[in-house]
Amino acid sequence: MIISFVFVLSLAGGFYFFMYERFTWEISGYRSNPDLKTVRPDWKGNPVNPQGRFLNENLEPLPGFSDLLKWQREPNPQKAEKKTDTFRLKVTKNSDFLSNNEDCVVWLGHATFFIRLNGVRILTDPVLESPSALMKRYSALPVAVSELKDMDYIIVSHDHRDHCDEKSLKTLAPQNLNATYLTGLGLDTLLNNFTKNPNIQAAGWYQTYQTDTSKIEIIYLPARHWARRYLNDTNKNLWGAYLIRANGKSIYFGSDSGYGTHYQDFAKYFGGVDVALLGVGAYKPEWFMSASHAGPKDAVRAAHEMKAKRMIPMHYGTFDLSDEPLGDCYRSLQKLQKAPQNQGLIQLAGVGEVIKL
Template sequence: MNRRKLIRRVAAGGIGLAIAPSVYFYNKAENYMPTATRYTSNPELKTLLSSKEWPGTPLDQKGLFVNEEYVFWPKFADVLKWQTEKNPYKEEKKNDTSRLEVIKHTSPDVLPDNSFTWLGHASFLMKLNGTKILIDPVLESPSVLMKRYTDLPFPAETLKGMDYILVSHDHRDHCDETSIKRLAGQNPGATWLCGLSLDLLLKKWTGSDRIQAAGWYQQYFLQTAGLSIYYLPSRHWARRGLTDTNTTLWGAFLIECNNKKIYFGGDSGYGKHVGIVRELFGEVDYYLAGIGAFAPRWFMGPSHMHPEEAVRASNDLQPKNLLPMHYGTFDLSDEPLLEPARIIRQLNENKQITSKLLLPAVGQVVPV
């Protein structure tokens, strides 16, 4: 059963199943509007900006995290509207069989140093000065509703010897319990880096004491010479269940090594936060930008960028290279799997992108 049919069946199903969720979501979501009332950070980590410039990561009147620039609260009514309205891509998507190319390797050990490799969706493996870094590693299908359409470039059991594992936020296509538990077993010495309050969940899953949770514009404390990692804002939200909306923080990462800067934008709608990265760090070498899960735009726009918006953000940032991600691996929205790549190629052909556009295959080595 596909995603739309399942949700429609739940919505139109037995009264006993329908009433309780409807009442819950109406009371808890439909009538709530967050407002930033106070600010927080991790006092053990360095903050890039002064207290006058940046009071801290905003919290709303219930102590939940809230976007700095665009306040957003997910509403169940919007989900129902999306799932019951007509999808203009329906026939195209039904007949579409195009998939991402995958370049296979025996293990990460064969990949060269000072490079990074796309593992599909928002997952990346980086090797910088001999240091191994994983970002948002999702190794399989995170749920029965989220089929994986691309293989990993190498067997999951070969992902060992990781020094740092970064988790941008708690959504299941970025923070998968099975994958994290597996990686924790295979990488007992890894340090985990995440946003505020997500460390509690990671601690439960990994059993590790090597977890750091940062607020926006904070720098992680690393014991690796020549490597710096920062946690930065994104325009998004967080939730894994019915009652934990925005209890953990979402964000982006800036990784700096050998005077090279890689900006992983995470899940994000368009906002001024991307351009600010250049003001703080100077020229960025690689901008890893999400371009998928954009349709319908009225629903996805607050938390995901359409390729046109990703280009706008990239032109604000002016990186040397723009590398799109967050498409082709999971079916999360209305558009076909590779529609985001088709659109951004066209934008590049129309000379609307000021940076060099990179569209690597899954498993393709990108030198740093």
Template sequence: MAKPISYLRNDALPTVKPGYPGNKLFGNEFANGEELFEPSFANLLKWQLSANPQKEEKKRDTWAPTVVDCAAAFASTEDMLVWLGHSCFLLRVAGVSLLFDPVLFSSLGLRHRHALPCLPEAIRSIDFLLLSHGHRDHLDEKSIKLLARQNPHMRVLSSLRMGPLLRDMVPGLPVQEAGWWQQYDLGPSSPLEITYLPASHWHRRGLTDLNQVLWGSFLIKAADKLIYFAGDTAYDDHFEAIEQRFGPIDIALMPIGAYKPAYMMAQSHVNPHEAAKAVNVLRAGHVVPMHYGTFALADEPASEPLRQLTEVAAGGMLRGELHTPAVGEVLRWRDWE
């Protein structure tokens, strides 16, 4: 029997795309735009039972990102961008501190390949915690609990149906849920605009919650700058739609890792060449890669994603300027032309 179709959005928030009815649901499952995507168990089984053709290369590849201490960044008031590893960034914009997708601790199946650039206890003065989606390499319960204790005034900006999941971790945690193309309410005096935008991905944390929490990306507008955080995503036409709606992006934080084997990963993650295509479509002036080097999530060797993206840029095939910071390095993004 076909699943009933409905649409969902947060009616308390404005929708910036005219005529957009909300996120499409097949029964209780969110879709990728118009299409329902359910990861194939057969593909997972095939992956687990197949030999990785790059197994020995991956084993020999011990590269990891350089790490520098960034504890002082959390006591500063300067505007900056700091990569904390994987998809976690500190972004300070107009004096407001945003933290994206923090996973501060190793856990079963998610072992950090490099050190955190500061003690977790140093991560304070966070105004907004931005969570793109619910996968465990982006949303870690121990990290959420620690950050809530250390940042009692922190507010969470995330996706439809994320609130109950987070409040099971931290009762009373203030969570604002948005659907795609919806702008968060940051208050009348906020110097920022933050909009939740599409991504091509999926959700699962347990056995019974497939696609029941939405996934997406973020656009931060401050004065004359547009900063885009792509979350986890496959390549799809949402990049064109975002560019058509907002125009050229100034800074794109774009994932580049966890793409092999393609039959398993291509509908979840971009590879480095697709990432380059995406930022070119967005007409991004500056590109900061993420989602590589921290966890071993797929079959490619650790150094391959950044090496391939660097080769693309060196060949003149990347529209924007590529920035490849050390973990913990402070980037003065306000100085970028």
């Protein structure tokens, strides 16, 4: 089975904690950042268990350690296809978008996007090369790393290494001295260690970051996922998604998430979104992965439920993290595009392609 060893170790460590450290799936309290505004009136804060570890909104537990072992033992029905798959994402080498002032979204690979909205420059989950020697990168960065400078905000959605990369953050820090880092509860300490930048805001779900609201509004929102960076820190840091709004335009950055009721809640509380950046990869085998990574079908379902006008898929084609072949998501999305109910919804962006808003 061809799987990223680092990814498996991360899963294994997390499930070891759930299995042997007596992780309890019950609420003992709620946490939020008292310095940030909560926009959902009935929201108590993020639920935590008696150990102070964060929980998913509906208390959905992850698969157990025995499930992880089962995944590693069972045959991959797509093994032969995966071995011969030559798919690569189309990469357009282009940095012109960095020097103009147009509202746009540019996919830089995996979950990394450059977003400019109302003149505000944002970078999401910057992973600019392979996070480790054991995790090969299959799509090149479309710009030179040195050109990713003068950002206003750098988003780090959660602590997994394919979203929170120490080397990338340390490289970006001196190029973005005036940037503010936006993350979830608990992760501010790690980001400060990496960047030496005191301008870090850590939010709970449904909390608005402190920004110049005449220019932009950014809200941290629920995702169905989990967190783990080291051996004994499972769910000590929060995970989440983002809503970015300015000048009547809106973007949802979904980061990592399994399918859940939070997409329907999004439509209920925010009324929809212009562009949804949704993860579709690292989803097979679905019986095991769907709890924390939506596949193409679930992501499209989520886009409909959250009333997205456009969906740009991400989190596929850059790293090999699970059982599906590298091109599996792309081919599945091409088929889904043809369904009458999906006409005009799914936009398969190339890496480096400028999507104007």
